[in-house]
Amino acid sequence: MKCLEKTLEEKNQFKGKILTLDIKTVELPNGKISEREIVKHPGGVAILAYKTDNTIILVEQFRSPIEKNILEIPAGKLEKGEDIETCCRRELEEETGYKAGKITFLGKIVTSPGFCDEYIHIFKAEDLYEGQIGGDEDEFINLHEVEVQKVKDMIKKGEIIDAKTISAFMLI
């Protein structure tokens, strides 16, 4: 079956500091006209940062949309024009205070392809050494060093629910 949709029109509804929201008018494969509500996001990176061979760093932070503190791997948004590896090194240091001797790209994911264009590029960081923590003054983060097997158990038990964190483990 031909699945393509043809965009007939795209009208901006909201333009914020981070997000943009558009309504797209599309022609469906059967010729019918429909509308799609689409959020545009700059995309970002997430990092499996190995403190030792079998421990990684998790960040605990308050997430306003779900009004909860949750555990995630270090992550952050791409700045305008920034390449993904630079973003990875910047976010790793800002959130954890570490620089990495070795960075490996593991793959990319799309978080909510039904309504949002956000891609997250996932990296593995090894050979960590002290850098300088901080840089984003709106972030308040607690760091945890957790065994990889413990993280996998926490995922299965529902104690870690963040999709990028869970997905990262399928890419190693």
Next chain:
Amino acid sequence: MKCLEKTLEEKNQFKGKILTLDIKTVELPNGKISEREIVKHPGGVAILAYKTDNTIILVEQFRSPIEKNILEIPAGKLEKGEDIETCCRRELEEETGYKAGKITFLGKIVTSPGFCDEYIHIFKAEDLYEGQIGGDEDEFINLHEVEVQKVKDMIKKGEIIDAKTISAFMLI
């Protein structure tokens, strides 16, 4: 470190058929005032539907936000007041044409907790039998029956990038 943010005000910026976008004014742990752009989404379900002991059903569909056809496990949005298992059975039948003799809840994920409140509840469906395909006239879907090991390989190769699909495999 205390990480909570206190919401001082929440102003709606967009209200669509599916999405709502608000700007929240929050007080950070250091007393500073900041703003958060927050997308509200009804949430949904995603289903690891086992056609046989070692094959699952993937749906291929065009995703307008990323302008691509991608492979995902069957999934869909919660309707107002719908419980998650009813949604699971409805979406499974609408998207694949199958009903399930056995449904097991595997866990929930949050897709983009930095800006969105979307939770996806993931289920395993077994003992499939013929139902009736269709129901959502804006969806155009190709079905694929793929071996579980092949799906895992496709995730590692970057041929499957959808976060809920990838996450589901960490929950079995």
